[in-house]
C-alpha cells in the first residue's frame with residue numbers, strides 16, 4: 001500500500017462518507033479483468049515495497065538505514081525524503097528518522113557530492129560528471145561509516161535513491177557497496193499515442209491517464225505515481241500526445257494543462273514534450289500555408305515556442321511525424337524533411353529544446369520496397385540537420401513486427417544523432433492480452449552488429465552515441481500505459497515499461513538481468529518463483545514469433561486494428577498496407593526477396609551484414625522469409641522442407657504457450673490469488689489466439705503450397721472461410737479520425 005493514490009484512498013476510508021464511496025467502488029462491475037483493487041492488484045508496479053522477510057538482513061538494514069541525512073527543501077529533495085520514508089518504513093517495518101542537526105549519527109547519507117563534509121568526501125570517489133549520475137558508496141574508513149548516496153545534481157540523487165531502494169527490494173547486502181552509474185543516453189522518454197478525447201491509438205489498457213477535461217484544476221494523484229514510476233527507472237521525458245497530432249494541444253487552453261503536468265513532473269526529473277502537427281500554423285494560427293520556408297510560418301513557430309517556454313521553461317521540445325501515413329509535412333510544399341526539421345529546430349534552439357523528427361516515412365507513390373524508403377529519404381541528409389535535431393528511427397525497417405532485422409539507418413548516418421524508437425504497447429504482439437516480454441526483443445535489436453566501424457559496431461553504440469561520438473542521444477518507447485487499475489492491462493506488461501526504462505539508461509543491459517530485477521521487485525525473492533517465471537518471460541518472445549510470424553514472415557495482421565491474422569488481405573488501396581505484399585506467397589514458394597535479385601534492400605546494410613543475410617548458408621532461419629523468396633520444398637537445416645518447418649514453428653508457438661500456462665499453474669500457491677487468476681485468464685486467451693494464428697495462416701498458405709500439414713501439427717479447428725469471416729470492428733486501439 002504505497003502509491004500516492006493508494007495513500008489517499010486509505011486516508012479517505014476513515015471517514016464514513018468516503019467509506020461508503022469505497023463500498024460503491026467495489027460494487028461497480030469492471031469491464032477489464034485487471035481493474036480490480038486488492039492484494040497483488042499491481043497498482044504499485046515494481047515499487048511494491050514488501051517487508052524484508054530475512055531476519056538477519058532486516059536487522060542489518062535497520063541498523064544502517066533508519067537514521068538518515070537527506071537534503072531539505074521542496075521539489076526533488078521532498079520527493080527523495082518521501083520515497084525513503086515510504087520505502088524504508090514499509091520494507092523495514094520501522095519509521096526512519098531524518099537527522100537535521102547531528103549528521104554524524106546518520107547511517108544513510110543522501111547528499112550532493114559538493115555538500116558532503118570533507119571527512120566523508122575524501123573517502124568517496126566523485127560520481128562521473130553530469131546531473132543525472134550518482135554513486136552509492138559504503139564508507140570503509142574513519143569513525144563515521146555511513147552508506148552514502150551522492151550526486152552532482154538533484155536528479156542523480158533521486159535516481160540513486162531509487163537504486164538503493166531497489167537493492168533493498170532485491171535483498172542485496174550493503175557492507176561493501178560501491179557503485180557508480182551514469183545514463184548512457186540523454187533523452188529517455190515515453191511516447192504516448194494519447195488523443196485529446198482520451199482514446200489511445202494502439203492502446204490496450206484503458207483510456208489515457210491524461211484527463212484533459214479536468215486539468216489544470218483537478219490533479220489526479222495518478223499523475224504523481226506515473227512520474228514516480230518513471231523516475232524509478234530513469235525515464236526523464238514524456239511526449240504527452242499522439243504522433244498523429246492534433247494542433248489544439250498547442251493552443252493556450254491546452255498549454256495551461258500541459259503546464260500543470262510539467263510542474264508536477266519537474267521534481268521527478270521528468271520533462272514534457274509535445275507532438276507538433278506540421279499544419280498547425282494554418283489550423284490554429286490562421287495562416288494560409290505551413291511552408292517551412294515561408295517567413296510568416298517561421299515567425300509563427302518561433303512565437304509558439306516562446307509562448308510554450310514562457311509557461312514551461314524546461315519544455316523538452318517537439319516530436320514530429322511528417323509526410324507519413326497522411327500526416328502533413330514539408331513535402332506538401334515541395335520542401336524536404338530537412339527543411340521542416342531545421343525550421344522547427346531553429347524555433348526551439350534559443351530555449352535549449354530539441355526536435356525529434358521521425359524517420360517512419362513511406363509512400364504509396366514510391367514503388368520501391370517499403371523497407372528501403374526511410375533510408376533513401378534520410379541518409380542523403382546526413383550531417384545537414386541542426387545540432388538540436390534527432391532522427392527517431394523505429395527498431396526495424398517496417399513497423400514494430402514481432403521480429404525484424406535492425407533498421408539499416410542505424411550506423412548509416414555518422415553525423416546525425418539517431419534516436420531509437422521501440423513500441424512498448426503490443427500493437428503487433430497480441431495487445432495487452434499476451435504475455436510477451438519485450439526487453440528480449442529490444443535487446444536483440446540493440447545487440448545487432450551494424451559493422452559500420454568493423455565488428456562490434458552494435459546498434460547500442462549508435463544509440464548511445466559512442467560509435468560516432470554524437471553529442472545528443474536518446475531512446476523512445478511508445479507507451480503501454482492506460483487507466484486500467486494495474487496501468488498496463490497485463491501485469492507482465494509492467495515489465496516492458498520497466499525494461500524499456502532500464503535499457504534506455506543502459507542499452508547494453510541484458511534482458512535476463514532486467515527480468516530478474518523486475519521479478520524480485522514485483523513478485524518475491526524466492527528463487528523457486530523467480531527461476532521459472534524468468535524462464536517463462538525469456539521464452540515468451542520467441543513463442544509469439546513462432547505462433548504469429550515464424551521464419552521471417554511479417555505484417556500478416558488483419559488490417560486496421562491489427563488484431564489477429566489476415567494474411568489473405570489484398571484489397572487495400574495502398575499496396576504496402578496489404579499483407580500479401582509482405583509474404584508474397586505463390587504456387588512456387590513464399591517470402592520477400594530483398595537480395596540483389598529482388599528489392600535489394602540488403603544493399604542498405606554494411607557489406608558484412610548484407611552478405612550474412614544474403615547468403616542462404618549464413619542467413620539465420622528466423623530471418624529467412626524476410627530476405628528471401630524460397631520454394632515450398634526448400635530444405636531447412638533439420639532436413640525438412642520449408643513448408644513442414646512453417647507448420648512445425650506455428651505448432652511450437654502454441655506448445656510454448658501451453659508450457660507457460662503449466663509454469664504459471666505450478667506457482668499458484670505462491671502468487672496472490674487475484675493476481676494468479678488474472679494472469680491465468682489472460683494466458684488462456686493467449687493460447688486460443690495462438691491456435692487461431694496457426695490454423696488461419698497454415699490453412700491460407702496451404703492454398704498455395706497444396707501440401708499436407710506436417711504430422712507434428714495439430715489439425716485446424718475451423719475452415720479457412722471461417723477464419724476469413726471473422727470481423728472485429730470494435731477491436732481496441734484503432735486509429736481514429738484525427739481531425
Ligand code: BDP
Pocket residue numbers: 201202243244321325360399400427735
Ligand atoms: C503504426 C501504427 C499507427 C501509427 C504508426 C506510426 O499502426 O497507428 O500511427 O505506426 O508509428 O504501426 O506513426
